[in-house]
Amino acid sequence: MTPSNDQSTRPSYLSRFCSFAFLLILIALAIGTLATFFAKQHWIPELFCHLRIQLFVVLVFWFLIATFYDQRMRAITSFVFMVVNIVWIVPYFMPPSIEPTIDAGKPTVKIMSANVLTSNDQYASFVKTLRHHHPDIAIVIEVDEMWRQAIEEELLADYPHQYIVAKQHNFGIGIISKVPFSSIGQIVAPDTDLISLDARFQGPSGRPLRVIATHPFPPLSQSCFTTRSQQLIALAQQLDSRVDNVIVGDFNLTPWSPVFSEVLAAGDLKDSRVGFGVASTWYAFDNFLGSLQIDHLLTSQSLTTISHAVSDDYGSDHRAIIVEIQQLENKMTNRPTLSPTPAKISASKDSSSVSIVYTPEYLIDLGGMEKMHPFDIRKYEKIYNQLLEENLLNADDVLKPTELTVQDLGLVHTADYLNRLKQRANIAAYLEAEVLRLYPGSLDKAVLKPFRIASGGTLLAARQSLKTGIGVNIGGGYHHAKPDIGEGFCVYADVPIAIRRLQQEGLIKKALVIDVDVHQGNGTAECLADDDTTFTFSMHQGDIYPIPKSTSDRDVEMKSGDGDEQFHAVLDEHLDDIIQLADADICFIVGGCDPLEGDPLANLTMTEEGIAQRDWMIVDRCVKNGLPVVLTLSGGYSENAWHSQYLSIKRLIKSYGLKTQ
Numbered sequence: 001m002t003p004s005n006d007q008s009t010r011p012s013y014l015s016r017f018c019s020f021a022f023l024l025i026l027i028a029l030a031i032g033t034l035a036t037f038f039a040k041q042h043w044i045p046e047l048f049c050h051l052r053i054q055l056f057v058v059l060v061f062w063f064l065i066a067t068f069y070d071q072r073m074r075a076i077t078s079f080v081f082m083v084v085n086i087v088w089i090v091p092y093f094m095p096p097s098i099e100p101t102i103d104a105g106k107p108t109v110k111i112m113s114a115n116v117l118t119s120n121d122q123y124a125s126f127v128k129t130l131r132h133h134h135p136d137i138a139i140v141i142e143v144d145e146m147w148r149q150a151i152e153e154e155l156l157a158d159y160p161h162q163y164i165v166a167k168q169h170n171f172g173i174g175i176i177s178k179v180p181f182s183s184i185g186q187i188v189a190p191d192t193d194l195i196s197l198d199a200r201f202q203g204p205s206g207r208p209l210r211v212i213a214t215h216p217f218p219p220l221s222q223s224c225f226t227t228r229s230q231q232l233i234a235l236a237q238q239l240d241s242r243v244d245n246v247i248v249g250d251f252n253l254t255p256w257s258p259v260f261s262e263v264l265a266a267g268d269l270k271d272s273r274v275g276f277g278v279a280s281t282w283y284a285f286d287n288f289l290g291s292l293q294i295d296h297l298l299t300s301q302s303l304t305t306i307s308h309a310v311s312d313d314y315g316s317d318h319r320a321i322i323v324e325i326q327q328l329e330n331k332m333t334n335r336p337t338l339s340p341t342p343a344k345i346s347a348s349k350d351s352s353s354v355s356i357v358y359t360p361e362y363l364i365d366l367g368g369m370e371k372m373h374p375f376d377i378r379k380y381e382k383i384y385n386q387l388l389e390e391n392l393l394n395a396d397d398v399l400k401p402t403e404l405t406v407q408d409l410g411l412v413h414t415a416d417y418l419n420r421l422k423q424r425a426n427i428a429a430y431l432e433a434e435v436l437r438l439y440p441g442s443l444d445k446a447v448l449k450p451f452r453i454a455s456g457g458t459l460l461a462a463r464q465s466l467k468t469g470i471g472v473n474i475g476g477g478y479h480h481a482k483p484d485i486g487e488g489f490c491v492y493a494d495v496p497i498a499i500r501r502l503q504q505e506g507l508i509k510k511a512l513v514i515d516v517d518v519h520q521g522n523g524t525a526e527c528l529a530d531d532d533t534t535f536t537f538s539m540h541q542g543d544i545y546p547i548p549k550s551t552s553d554r555d556v557e558m559k560s561g562d563g564d565e566q567f568h569a570v571l572d573e574h575l576d577d578i579i580q581l582a583d584a585d586i587c588f589i590v591g592g593c594d595p596l597e598g599d600p601l602a603n604l605t606m607t608e609e610g611i612a613q614r615d616w617m618i619v620d621r622c623v624k625n626g627l628p629v630v631l632t633l634s635g636g637y638s639e640n641a642w643h644s645q646y647l648s649i650k651r652l653i654k655s656y657g658l659k660t661q
Contacts, residue, residue, distance in 0.1 A: 052085045114139065198210070
């Protein structure tokens with residue numbers, strides 16, 4: 001009788017065990033789904049967000065089992081949590097609520113984003129994949145020096161425009177393009193050394209296209225989770241709604257996280273994958289249950305997605321995404337449509353035309369710390385981009401300078417001073433930015449190198465002026481730097497250095513410096529003091545920094561409250577005289593825009609148009625006297641400072657024509 005009883009109880013034990021195991025798994029699935037509601041606050045709940053597809057599939061299976069065995073409460077529970085997960089996924093299989101108008105005859109832009117994996121050595125496989133999809137622009141992520149060399153060797157002919165920042169860890173990044181860059185720079189994530197690349201192109205519609213490539217930390221701890229989220233949201237927040245924007249890369253984030261939704265909202269962006277289903281990009285399995293969708297391309301509302309594909313395996317743990325986009329008509333606000341090909345402006349005088357010098361490497365990016373300084377370091381970038389948008393120049397027409405060498409710097413600065421620049425505290429003092437003491441990275445690389453490159457821009461603009469008549473450096477004019485010390489936000493005396501270099505090479509004998517920044521050019525005066533080969537003229541407000549003043553060959557002081565009429569009249573009174581006295585071979589203008597009304601560091605009341613007229617007066621007088629002239633931009637601290645200098649350069653281009661390359 002005992003064996004019979006044992007046999008009769010076995011099915012009951014097995015049934016109870018299965019039922020209990022089923023319940024435990026259902027509870028785990030429910031807890032995992034409920035955890036996603038806290039994903040904005042903590043990295044562990046967010047991990048469950050990334051598994052929404054997997055949670056949904058298992059819940060479907062559990063729902064069917066519960067329904068089959070008539071376990072109503074368990075079936076309802078499974079169904080409820082199925083719905084919670086599926087609402088995030090369904091939109092990716094649905095067409096857009098408003099179907100965009102696609103112009104079949106209009107050109108498109110194809111962008112590829114590929115995490116190549118630093119340890120992956122299948123270079124040929126990646127090259128084959130890229131050529132198969134032939135994108136116009138390709139973002140390459142996790143690029144080390146070996147990958148950089150392989151890309152340059154194999155793809156330079158196909159993609160001649162390359163900007164690659166190789167890193168030995170997994171956060172190197174680059175952009176290679178068939179399309180010329182209008183500009184390209186770096187954005188450093190707050191509190192890290194991670195960089196995103198910020199590239200501008202001329203889109204096929206004639207409108208500017210901005211592409212930001214990024215690769216934040218994976219969220220494997222609370223600090224990495226926070227840093228990643230802040231980095232992506234910050235990138236979206238700083239977008240200009242008047243430009244066609246793209247943010248692309250390995251986000252280490254799936255669309256199922258509420259953080260992803262925050263990124264979209266912060267930049268008024270949309271996910272290019274919507275309407276094309278779910279993409280499996282990591283790990284590189286061709287199976288959505290075994291991989292996640294963490295590589296993305298987000299666009300502004302003014303762009304529409306034509307196609308969205310995922311590549312085959314090329315040896316990485318990721319698969320690349322390939323997205324074809326098109327610029328829509330009449331979707332941008334507050335901006336006229338640009339003509340596809342910028343108009344060329346003919347020179348108004350046979351003898352002179354304007355050469356423009358600039359590079360995004362002028363930008364000092366300290367991960368946001370630079371914003372604590374009164375000088376808008378993005379002034380140069382704003383001017384350059386506005387000139388591009390208004391079709392006043394092409395990126396190919398802009399000359400890119402090289403960094404000044406130690407030998408160049410030594411033509412003016414003492415060896416002791418250059419050695420002192422190796423000390424963090426000295427740099428902070430000379431730039432009047434004590435916050436630099438807290439910067440964790442190299443200040444030589446982050447701060448001094450951009451100054452050396454911009455100073456090289458003044459030298460290049462001077463060389464060009466000897467050929468074309470007029471050279472403009474969209475930067476420079478660091479007129480407070482002295483031979484043995486920096487001050488007033490200036491570390492290198494770019495104008496005196498350019499003069500000494502041109503003299504050394506026998507290209508000029510004598511030089512004139514006309515400084516119309518609101519602050520006296522005390523550094524320039526001391527660098528060129530007691531020198532019969534130079535003549536320094538400074539026209540400035542008398543009762544503000546620097547006090548005491550240095551002695552220029554001629555100093556003219558303006559009074560607080562003086563505006564356009566007074567400034568122009570005084571300038572006109574002196575111009576012919578100083579040009580005659582200097583008897584120079586070249587003239588440098590230190591054209592600060594801080595005489596503008598409202599500048600926080602001065603008290604003159606000039607207008608934007610008045611600043612442009614001031615610069616034109618000097619240039620025109622030089623041209624009429626056959627004197628090559630160089631314009632540098634120097635200071636300016638009001639909100640509209642950049643725009644006044646944009647107007648100045650615009651007027652010069654329209655008056656004398658642009659020297660095209």
